[in-house]
Amino acid sequence: MPKKNPEDHSDRTQQYKLKIQRQLIDRLTRLGRDCGYASGNAFAADALDQYAELLAELIREQNAAHEALRRRQVEEVVQKVKGGTR
Numbered sequence: 001m002p003k004k005n006p007e008d009h010s011d012r013t014q015q016y017k018l019k020i021q022r023q024l025i026d027r028l029t030r031l032g033r034d035c036g037y038a039s040g041n042a043f044a045a046d047a048l049d050q051y052a053e054l055l056a057e058l059i060r061e062q063n064a065a066h067e068a069l070r071r072r073q074v075e076e077v078v079q080k081v082k083g084g085t086r
Contacts, residue, residue, distance in 0.1 A: 028040035028043055028044045031043055
């Protein structure tokens with residue numbers, strides 16, 4: 001069985017990255033054009049900004065829900081402890 005050349009793996013990885021980058025640029029350009037943006041870069045910047053805002057809002061909501069659940073659980077434990085000591 002022939003040994004694998006690390007340079008071959010590196011070259012393939014680099015080619016794969018370039019292919020993905022080209023595909024991403026093409027996709028952003030097409031989507032940007034479809035949405036009325038002047039360029040793929042303008043679309044990408046706006047899309048990333050909107051995604052970041054949405055993600056931040058979802059994280060805040062998740063944290064608030066988690067905190068509310070934690071408070072309810074603490075209250076339940078306190079009530080059980082109070083009820084068990086009487």
